[in-house]
Structure formats: structure tokens, C-alpha cells
Amino acid sequence: MTVPSERYLARALRRLAGLVCVLLLAPAWSQGPASDAPVKPSGVDATLRRLVPADSLENSAAQQYSQLKQGAAQKRALAPENHPDLIRLRAITQRMLPIAPRWNERARSWHWEVNLLGSAQVNAFCMPGGKIAVYSGLLKNLQPTDDELAVVIGHEIAHALLEHSRGRIAKDQLTQLGATALSHLLNLGQIGNSALGLGANMLSLKFSRGDETEADRVGLELAARAGYDPRAGVTLWQKMERASGGAPPEWLSSHPAGNNRIREIEAELPRVLPLYNPTSGAQSR
Template sequence: MIRAIRNLSAMGLAALLAACAQVQTTQSGLVGVNRTQTMSTLVSEAELNQQAEVEYRQILAQAKAKGALDTPAAQTQRVQAISRKLIAQVGVFRPDARNWAWEIHLLKSGEVNAWCMPGGKIAVYTGLLDKIQPTDAELAAVLGHEISHALREHAREQVSRQMAANVGLSILSAVTGNQAVADLGSSLTQVMFTLPNSRSNETEADRMGVELAARAGYDPRAAITLWQKMEQSGGGGQPEILSTHPSSQSRIADLAQASEIVLPLYQGKK
């Protein structure tokens, strides 16, 4: 049994390695984001962007049918204006992103949330504006962070990790015939791989986000007050955005350090 596991594991590992590539999706910028990323060649950037496009259209269509798309007009214009200033700066990290088919829409919803899909498909929820009441600089911090996730292709990186985990679990489950082992393995994989890498992804998006904001003319230090507001707004339950963007004192400290690095960029715009 042990030999069979080893043989199958070796075969699976060989197949997995053959389907992976070490890439650097962005330039490092002043904040120094230069981690080499492992991407599965089974899921290309183009394929993920295409899927994101399909899902984005569905979300917009549902919102439009409910009368919840790009309303109120004043909030929509504000979100789009700040987003465009940030998008104008993406070339510092990724020159090709200047040519992405960027879109920015406001969704009328009580959720405190915002996101940017692969390829530059942005959505901001009115709940973020109404409940957090961010300044323009704080809103730029949110948007810069979400845009940075897309620039870094963090979604594709997570898909690649999940594919790698599934290969290993399929091998183990096939040999042992034990579904409980597969379930335990899934939990272990999440702890061992998903959480640590998600933290690194969040740190990268934080650092890149404050640089985008500073270059666009927004005070990068607003990222600190923004996440503090997020944590303090949990009276009606945790804001949706914090379920995928956990905050902590170490995060605040890192944001403070990154903000100081790019502060001269902002001051030069004044």
C-alpha cells in the first residue's frame, strides 16, 4: 500500500509540476512586491478573464432587473471617477493592464463590499458607501486594493492552488478508498496552503493599493483609517468584505510602513 501511494504520488506530482509555471505577474513598484507566483498552465489568464466576463454580465443583468444598477447616480459617478484615477496608474505595476477592458459599476445593496474580477471588472456596493462613509482617499484605498488583486492575478493563483490540492486528494482517496481521509486532507490543505498564501496575497494588495492611491493623488495613510473603520462597523455583523479581507494589528502596521514609503508620491501631487 505504501509503495502504491508513493508511486501514484510521484506520478501525480510529476503531472502537477508539468502543468505549473513560475511567473511574476507584476513589476515590484516602490513597495517591493516581487514574490514569484506558481500558476497552473491548465488555466490561462485569458480563460479566467473570459469566465469573469460571463459572471460579471450575469451580476449586472440581475442588478439591472432589480433596478439596483448604477444608482444613485451621484454615488456611481464618485466611484467611477476615483476608479479611473487609480486605473490610470496601473502601468507602474503592469503595463499591459492599461489596455484591459476596465468597467466600474455600483450595485445597490446593503452589503459592505467591493471587488475587482480578473481583467478589471469592478463592483462597489452602496452598503460600503452608506455604512462606512469613506472619504475619497479611503474609498481609493478600497478600490486600489481590489484592483491590485486583479493586477496580481490572485484569483488565478488561488485556482492553481486548489487544482494542486485536488490532485493530491484524488490520489490519496483513490488509494485508501477513505472519504474521511480526503475530507481531512482538504482541511489540512486549506490551513497549510490557502491561509498562508491568502495572507501574502492580502499584503501584496494592501501595499500595491496604497501605491496606486498615492500616485493617483490620494493620501495613502487613509488605508489605515479605512480598515479601522471596517473593524469598528461590525455592530450588525461582520462586513462582508472582511470575510475575505481579514484585518489585524499586523496588517495595520504593514499598511503604515507601506504608506510612509509612498507618501512622497502623494505629497508631490499636492
């Protein structure tokens, strides 16, 4: 890909500050028993999520994603279809998609997209409805293996499958609307699009630590079931730690628990390693 201009990067950084998925948040999950059962959405906030129409949210995300792509293309920061890194990202993602409906039936009808954006950031995201982007800075700084990339993409896909944006938007809007409006809306059953402000920038949403924990667990499982070694979650985070050495970015200083995250991923391995079959390919088990 053409190296994006500094101006574009500066703008992109501003625009994407507080990105949908802050990969580097450090969750603290409790170690559950090893089991073949997939991690299911916790059910927490399920009522709130139902207040937000999923199809409206996905349509809005698709529009935002399209605008993001157009903007990147104009700045020569959108990888062309034949870019080797993009082909690689799409191949890895493709192996995980048949497994995705285990967590969300809607995923069967999503129009999945994967794009590579020119940006120095070590980051990636998946918007509601399966709109994925990986930043070139992640590839450049981490030099990830396929297994490690599967863990990254699996984590992002998990956010979309578990509808974390939907829950976050519902909470944010209800907080703004107040208790009286909340009561009214609960009677109505759904929040209207105007009240939701679905035009708001979805990339500015911040997930909770609980959301990150869920995404980590489901992401590892997605990778393992697709035939990618979930132990790559450990080496991925070791690389993240090394990449952040010297001048820790804001996300690390505000979430100084990289080592904890590695320990937590290690604790999750007894559950997901039995699901890993290197020759399984894209079987939906």
C-alpha cells in the first residue's frame, strides 16, 4: 500500500481515538472450568441491547464503514484488492466466519468485509454487521503469525457477535435520556432511531472491561475452532508488550496490565486448546 500521508494519519488518529476495540485493554476474568461448550454472551445488558434495533445499527455501521473506506481511498490509505497483506487477512477471516453463528445467528446474513487501512496505529476493529478493518501499523509493528492474526481478528469479530456496540449505545443513550425517558422507552419496547442517534460515530464507542474479557474468550475460541493455535494469544501479547517498550502509548499507561492479560489468556487455554485442530480448517463444529 502507498504510505499514507502524515496529514491523513493525524486526522485518522483523531477520528479513531478511543476506537471501537481497544485491543490493549487488560481484562480480569475469572478462570472457569474447562469445557467444550462455547462461551455464550453473558446475558448482561441483554434487555438494554433489545432496545436498540440490530438492523438499524448494522445499516448505520455499514454507512460509516463505507465512508471510512472512501476517505482512506482518497488519501491512498486503503489497500488495493490485490495487496498480499489484505489477501492474507481475508483468508484468515474466511476460516472463522462459518463458526461465527454459534454466537449470533444474525451473522449468517451479514455482508462481511475485511479491509487494510494505512495507519501507524496498532489496532483493528469489527463494526456491527461484520465490517472489519486492520491497521497497517499492527502488521508492521507486530509482524504477527497467522495464528496471532487469527486471535486479533477473532477478538474483533467477537465484539460484533456479542453486540457490544449495541449494548454500549443503549447505555449511553439511556444515560443521556434519563430515568423518566427510560421508563417510557421500556414501555415502548424499542428506542427510536432518532433517540438513538445512530448517526453518531460508532468508532468513538468505548467498551467496558467486561466486554473486552468476553471478546478475548470468544476470540480465542473462534481462532481455535477455525484451526488456529490459541496459544498465539500469549505470543501476540508478548509482542504487544515489546512493541510498546520505550514510549508507552496512552492505552498502555491507562491499562497497565499486559502481563495480567497474558496470564489470563494462559488460564483460558485449557478450555480452548481441546477445540484446536490444526487440520480442521473452516469446519463449523
